[in-house]
Amino acid sequence: MIVIIGAFLNALSMNLFLIPANVYASGFQGVAQLLSNIFTSFTPINVSVGFLLVLLNIPVALLGWFKVGKSFTVFSFLSVVISTIFLELIPVKAVSEDIILNAVFGGVIGATGVGLTLKWGASTGGLDIVAMILSRMKDRPIGNYFLVMNGIIILLAGIIFGWEKALYTLVALYVSTRVVDAIHTRHAKLTAMIITDKSQEMKKAIHAKLVRGITVLPAKGAFSGHEREMLMIVITRYELYDLERIIKEVDPNAFTNIVETAGIFGFFRKD
16 A cells, blocks of 8 residues: 555646646656656657666566565566556646646655655565665665766766756655655664564574674663673664564563664674
């Protein structure tokens, strides 16, 4: 249900705000917009944004199936397919002639869909799946890949269609980033400190689901004097929903503190 709502909001932001104003979205949606405009402007072929979006996501989804996990990839690709259906059903019609309003509201509505989808353990495909794969293969900041992709979109939009459009695209990207940060989390990495009576079961459950190392520390209640263990684990923001589910299933009474991680040193995988 969340995937459907997120896909609908994404399509709404594209067809009613961003596409009519020639303002570009971030990630693969922006790439699909750009390619569609290039086909329309320089060739007799008209290719819809929705069709290009699915086409771009097919190789990424296949890679994600083997490298990330079936559940995450299925829901992510489902989000792309449903977005494409909504993009075809919702007419491309400008709600406002003001390009700033289009950039702001397009960014807000689209980011609301992305934020909700991420919060419930899926993604909108494209760069989210790429980020998950890279985070599991190499310890590199995820934000760098988003920055490069969006930078290419803005640069090409400026060169081909004029720098004014590129600047308005920057406005939409900034707004969407802030909204996703507010709904989900702005930090690419998070540290979870879990104090539990079931540390062995918790470790097994986390290792079965996440490719992450865990540090076990002794913990003692100051009032009760009860001996426990604290599990410390660093995760990406895409894994937060899975971790929350694991904790609720294994030990609903566990005390968990999630803190934002500004940076880490060392290899970011399971030992």
